[in-house]
Amino acid sequence: MRPAPHPVVVAAEIGSTAPGSTVAIRGHVHRRRELSRVAFLVVRDRSGLVQVVLEPEDGSGALPPEETPVRITGTVSANPKAPGGREIVRPRITLLGDPAATSPFELWRPELTASLPARLDHAALSWRHPVQRARWRLAAASMRGFRAALDADGFTEIATPKLVGAATESGAEVFRVDYFGQPAYLAQSPQLYKQQLVGVFERVYEVGPVFRAEPHDTARHLAQYTSLDVELGFIEDHRDVLAVLTNVLHRMLETLREDAAPELDLLQVELPSIPAAVPVVHFAHARELLGAPPDLPDLSPEQERALGRWARAEHGSDVLAVEAYPLRTRPFYTHPWTREPTPGGPYSNSFDLLFRGVELVTGGQRLHRHGDYLAALAERGIDAAEHADYLRTVEGGMPPHGGFAIGLERWVSRLIGMGNVREVTLFPRDLHRLRP
Amino acid sequence: MRPAPHPVVVAAEIGSTAPGSTVAIRGHVHRRRELSRVAFLVVRDRSGLVQVVLEPEDGSGALPPEETPVRITGTVSANPKAPGGREIVRPRITLLGDPAATSPFELWRPELTASLPARLDHAALSWRHPVQRARWRLAAASMRGFRAALDADGFTEIATPKLVGAATESGAEVFRVDYFGQPAYLAQSPQLYKQQLVGVFERVYEVGPVFRAEPHDTARHLAQYTSLDVELGFIEDHRDVLAVLTNVLHRMLETLREDAAPELDLLQVELPSIPAAVPVVHFAHARELLGAPPDLPDLSPEQERALGRWARAEHGSDVLAVEAYPLRTRPFYTHPWTREPTPGGPYSNSFDLLFRGVELVTGGQRLHRHGDYLAALAERGIDAAEHADYLRTVEGGMPPHGGFAIGLERWVSRLIGMGNVREVTLFPRDLHRLRP
Known part of the structure; x- marks a missing residue:
């Protein structure tokens, strides 16, 4: 200058x-x-x-x-x-520029009182409010902490395609793209790519946009969100993945404390308590805690909230890992349960991390043997040809591996106690909103 | 574990x-x-x-x-x-897994001799070769250095929408998406969003995918690439932007030296010489150096290579900034030239950074006054209504600002002396390639 x-x-x-x-x-x-x-x-x-x-x-x-x-x-x-x-x-x-036109918001007031839709309509202006701005700064510091933890631990950052020839997770809720006259889709996650790159780099991560054509208006879903993705090889089972996640979350909190103290102060954020060993409950145990029937296949948001309260009361923890989700509720690449047999299965080597009673992270061990994949795909009626490239990589030699994905906007919204992820997304996209 | x-x-x-x-x-x-x-x-x-x-x-x-x-x-x-x-x-x-099927490549040989199409068809396997893997590690270290430079300088990382209601840069070369039955587009760059966020955070950056429906098969274009985007406010002109870019490139090189020494060694990479003050030539001077006519509007790849050789010979530099591109060849948001008047204009406060004779970075100062935008849009026959949200932010008060974008894949390919960006993209997407 x-x-x-x-x-x-x-x-x-x-x-x-x-x-x-x-x-x-x-x-x-x-x-x-x-x-x-x-x-x-x-x-x-x-x-x-x-x-x-x-x-x-x-x-x-x-x-x-x-x-x-x-x-x-x-x-x-x-x-x-x-x-x-x-x-x-x-x-x-x-x-240094034109005198500004009158803002739709009185940005100098301690609080922005405008409704959420009004704030979103003029997002680039409403984010100027110090309180709003501080919220995003927590997101930025969280990404920094995420990367710092993984860079220190031998992980390689990757960049995977967002334009794909087949739906990643399931046929539903996927955006269709005209790709030079061919049909293509926006990637719902880097899942199958990050797994394949475990064979190259052993430990990988990616921070990037993922796309879900979410047909419902909810407070916790967006058409585009930022996914903090991790995958690593040579694990014993999903508990090794949970250990990496725990380390990452600790470093994210540390980075918030170090780099975002004024923002935490302004927003009066009390950082969560995440124990060195995150409490883990088996899905069968979670069912019992909830008084749910033994064939309950998945948790409702309300049940997640109840488990969050239990973790707080019982373990003084803001996070709770529920492991061993029933295998049929998880995607085809999920590894079956390998620890002590438990009635009511088959279960899986997977977990969800609930953060203050909301699902924040999904993770687990993946299948790594070709034959297991063919069986899992057949059982779900998925044509193996749809995943030919992926299966060829598996055949080429894959170690036991697993990983997780953190939803950035969910993390920040729970951190500051906002119910709606739109509050912490710079320019949210949903069923009704493609602008600004 | x-x-x-x-x-x-x-x-x-x-x-x-x-x-x-x-x-x-x-x-x-x-x-x-x-x-x-x-x-x-x-x-x-x-x-x-x-x-x-x-x-x-x-x-x-x-x-x-x-x-x-x-x-x-x-x-x-x-x-x-x-x-x-x-x-x-x-x-x-x-x-630890199945015995691997025979690979299409002899990965243990010092060099992968398979053709580029063969390697791309089995990308997840060909990247396992130590030489291939080292190439991507240079990309990962470069991203780390990019962020480190900006984090240390008061920049905030942002995440902008990749699904947009109107084409960002021009109507051509844009992918169309079915957005809940509405037409939408994949963002060609975060340009207009990063500019708007200068009003919030003053200094911003983003590392993320951008999408170009590039209808030609060339060695330096892809349908998706990773853009390292920067924007900052309160500048004098584009030279302040170039100073930030220079600092960023130095830090990227430093990070490569510190974190990727074995990879540089394996690939026998000679890191480029980037002087503390990058040589800058005015577009009019570049025309003269090339013996080009005074109405030459833009540089051809061949002319860029010639200028690259000149910078090397004359300044011992692997980079050269060509500033003051003719205003009509730059996008509508480009700020006109404000330094000493030069015949053959109107010029712009913009630059391209040539790296070893290839355009690596485009940058410059943007317009920041509402009236200037209306005039620039009218002159190009663009309907101002297409950019209503953006113009409202400008009216809301914008400082003089500017920024740049580095193409990650171009950076790495020039660094290691590969002519084709596909050599350094994990899973490239182009006119003919939507898989793996």
């Missing part, structure tokens, strides 16, 4: 800038307040807010409207009542 | 393991060689290769075929001729 006439500082640095220094700050006008004798501008930059005081001798003229981009050059002055204990006095204000 | 009876080590650790130690390693059989009296197995894991020696007294029986997943428990022995100066003797071999 060209040398500025005065050092450019960001709002968060003002508190440690010596009174009397001349500095420049750049940001958007967050708020203007004109009192009878004195006027205040609050400027918002990427790091926070700075108060600017205009006395009559600083010149007159209308103050720029809220959200106008400005550069302010002035003198730092101590004021215990200002944010950071400092404010800027004797300012020179330069407009 | 369950405690193993012997410590599990990876191949790269064998060199520093004391001879006489008993260890377990897990990986794929990379090669088997049966001589008259002695047999060798080479095992490949995520970190490299280990040689295992079988004497007659280690028991007989057929050795598992190449690519079979195995666990080997044995004694570390010094052998200066073995990789890492160590080998494993007196092994116990456990198969």
Whole structure:
């Protein structure tokens, strides 16, 4: 950048800038307040807010409207009542763009009171609110922590195709694409690709968009969301996968604490308690805890919430792994249960991680033998030809392996106690929303 | 993981393991060689290769075929001729999966000689070759370096929609999606979203897939590639953007040196020379250097190669920024040239970064005033209504801003001197290829 006439500082640095220094700050006008004798501008930059005081001798003229981009050059002055204990006095204000049109939101208020649909209609503006912005910063810090944990543990980041010739998980809920005149689909997950790449890199991860043509309007489903995917080879069973997940979650929390302390503070987030050993209940045991019939095949959201309360009460834990889901409720690539036999099966070497009573992660061990795949596909009536490339890789030699996927938006929404994933998605896509 | 009876080590650790130690390693059989009296197995894991020696007294029986997943428990022995100066003797071999079917490739040979189409048809197997695998590891390290540079500089990672209601860049070369019965498109870039988020976070980046319905078969285009996108506010002009890009490229090289030294070595990569101040030529000057007519609107691949040679000869640099592309050849959001007037314009505050003579990065300053947008759209005959959401954000107050996008696959292919981006894409997608 060209040398500025005065050092450019960001709002968060003002508190440690010596009174009397001349500095420049750049940001958007967050708020203007004109009192009878004195006027205040609050400027918002990427790091926070700075108060600017205009006395009559600083010149007159209308103050720029809220959200106008400005550069302010002035003198730092101590004021215990200002944010950071400092404010800027004797300012020179330069407009760096057009005066902003009136926002649909009063972004300077402590809370955005507009309805969710109104906020989503003008997402790029509503995200400017410090509270909104802080929410996404938790998402960004979480992705950073996720990668840091895996980079330190010998994992390789991958990038898999989002355009695929066959549906990944099931024929339903898939978006169709015109691919140079051929039918194609948007990938519902990197599942079969990340598994195949275990044969190459042994341990892989991907952070990327996945697509579900979710035909229902729910608070926890979107047509596109960010999936934090992991897969690793040479495991004993799904418990090894759960150990990696636990380590990843711990590092995500650590990164939030280290890199997002102001945001956690602003949002009054109490970070969850995730024990070193996450409590695990067998699906059969979960059924008993819920007083459910012995043929219950899967958990309803309400049952998940009940188990979440149980984990909190019984183990002081915000997370609970339910393992050994009935095999028939899991996808074809799921490995059958291999630990002690339990009545009411067949079960699988899989788990869901419930976070504060909501399914956050699905994981488990996958099949790794060709014959087992052929049997599993036949049993489900899936044509093996649909998965020919995948099966060829399995035939080419695959170790026991497994993995998991964390839904980023679910993680953040539960972290801050919002019921709707749209609250933490920059530009959500759903049945009714393809814009902005 | 369950405690193993012997410590599990990876191949790269064998060199520093004391001879006489008993260890377990897990990986794929990379090669088997049966001589008259002695047999060798080479095992490949995520970190490299280990040689295992079988004497007659280690028991007989057929050795598992190449690519079979195995666990080997044995004694570390010094052998200066073995990789890492160590080998494993007196092994116990456990198969961890099915014996592998014969691979279409002889993965144990120093080079994969199969044709590119053959390798792509069986991508998940051909990537197992150490040379292939090393190529992708350079991509992974590059992404890590990209993020590290930006994380350290106040940037926020974002995730933007890949399903959009209108084409981002132009109507051509866009994939159509059936979005719950409505027409939608796959995003050709995060361009308009990353710009809008500058108003929120000031500095943003995204690493993600972008989609181009590229109707031609070329060595440098794919239907899906990984774009490393950056956008930042409060700039003077495109030179500030170039400064961020330079810093990012330096950090990418540093990360390659630190994290991918064995891969650079295996591939015999000479890292490029990227000067602290990247050489910049004005488009008008580039025309002169090429002896091109003064109305040349854009550069051909051949002209880019010629400029690359010039930068190498004249500046000892593997990169060259060509700035001030004619305004009419750049997208509608491009900011006009604001430095010293130059005949032959109008020019733009934009640049392309040529890396070893190939366009690697496109960047520049964007318009930030509402009136300028309306004029630019009208001049190009684009209906402003198509960009209503974007224009509303601009009206809401935008600072001067700009950014760039690096094509990951192009970066890696030039780094290792491969002409075709398919060589460095895990599962490439093009006009003829939707699988594997």
